[in-house]
Amino acid sequence: MEHIYVSGPSITEKEIKYVTDAVTNAWYGNANIFNKRFEEAFAAYHGMKFAVALPSCTAAIHLALLALDVHEGDEVIVPELTWIASSAPISYVGATPIFADVDAKTWCLSAESFEQCITPRTKAVITVDLYGNIPDMDAIRTIAKQHGIAIIEDAAEAVGASYKGCKAGSLGDIGVFSFHGSKTLTTGEGGMLITNDDALYERVVLYRDHGRRPGDKMFWNHEVGYKYKMSSLQAALGLAQLERIDELVERKREIFSHYAAQLSGVSGITLNYEASDTKNAYWMVTAILDSDFGLDKEMLSVAMAKRNIDTRPFFYPLSSIPAYSDTPEAQGTIDRNPVSYRISPYGINLPCGMDMTEEKIKYVCDSLKECLNLQ
Numbered sequence: 001m002e003h004i005y006v007s008g009p010s011i012t013e014k015e016i017k018y019v020t021d022a023v024t025n026a027w028y029g030n031a032n033i034f035n036k037r038f039e040e041a042f043a044a045y046h047g048m049k050f051a052v053a054l055p056s057c058t059a060a061i062h063l064a065l066l067a068l069d070v071h072e073g074d075e076v077i078v079p080e081l082t083w084i085a086s087s088a089p090i091s092y093v094g095a096t097p098i099f100a101d102v103d104a105k106t107w108c109l110s111a112e113s114f115e116q117c118i119t120p121r122t123k124a125v126i127t128v129d130l131y132g133n134i135p136d137m138d139a140i141r142t143i144a145k146q147h148g149i150a151i152i153e154d155a156a157e158a159v160g161a162s163y164k165g166c167k168a169g170s171l172g173d174i175g176v177f178s179f180h181g182s183k184t185l186t187t188g189e190g191g192m193l194i195t196n197d198d199a200l201y202e203r204v205v206l207y208r209d210h211g212r213r214p215g216d217k218m219f220w221n222h223e224v225g226y227k228y229k230m231s232s233l234q235a236a237l238g239l240a241q242l243e244r245i246d247e248l249v250e251r252k253r254e255i256f257s258h259y260a261a262q263l264s265g266v267s268g269i270t271l272n273y274e275a276s277d278t279k280n281a282y283w284m285v286t287a288i289l290d291s292d293f294g295l296d297k298e299m300l301s302v303a304m305a306k307r308n309i310d311t312r313p314f315f316y317p318l319s320s321i322p323a324y325s326d327t328p329e330a331q332g333t334i335d336r337n338p339v340s341y342r343i344s345p346y347g348i349n350l351p352c353g354m355d356m357t358e359e360k361i362k363y364v365c366d367s368l369k370e371c372l373n374l375q
């Protein structure tokens, strides 16, 4: 079998046409047309007032925290199991990340753990739509409202997912997305921030462009800000991908359903969960192994690599990795966040790029069963 990659996009003639159009025509008076079209279409798809195109989701979270005036002395709650991009911007603004546990089923922020982590210093929570799933947002929103805590929804992995009929990213005060090459909708590198709040939007565009307000006198900056803009070539690629969003999400769901057909009857393997009120976008097909197999994610990854199959380990608990493990906020988390510490060692992401065929999926599943001595 040829080499099987974990993730990768679907690029068609449409994407090539739009990017060619941008590189040919999006200059002079037209320099901004693709950014404008991409932002407007993205906002409309999510039923939101504002969308701001950015160079990455990391930049989007940074701007979200700045817009919410999160600063030194504040605490921001974030789930243990996520990519460090969800939490790193908390340090950029001088605030402290507080690591909360995840729910055993959804693998997303546990509402109970979130509530237990709240202190008088808590300013915001960053919920993460892990691997395309969505946490119990009704419970999280009720708790956040009681305590006056702002919600940033990190929907980097969940474009096209929905919860009770609302799109991922539209469930908090600010939603953020990533268009990294591994994500369902890609611009190579890129991100987006969405919100319905006029005041937050104004602060986001101010900090995105070196402290300038749209329409300001030239070179008359109000504050020291950042330079977080998306290029028109990326916006053209993103627009083409967005016009295919239903197809892309359907493809992800189809890939998952092939895996489920092969693996759901196998005892000791748990795949991504989908609640009845949620549409999971299945960015990453993920399997949690029973510890009785005696194989952790790293051993399994080596065994799969021998069969030409790339995998990724489930995220390590943030409080366990060197970037945080020595900080005061990372102490005591093994006891406080037992679900994260129990799931992570036995979780593995399986190949689910847009190029996966039914035949390749069968090969991956057969190989997995072999590695677990099930065949």
Ligand SMILES: *Cc1c(COP(=O)(O)O)cnc(C)c1O
Pocket (backbone or CB within 6 Å): 055, 056, 057, 058, 059, 082, 083, 085, 086, 128, 154, 156, 157, 177, 178, 179, 180, 189, 190, 191
């Ligand atoms: C990919 C990802 C990000 C970061 O996106 P970038 O565009 O690379 O900055 C943030 N959060 C989560 C959950 C992600 O998976």
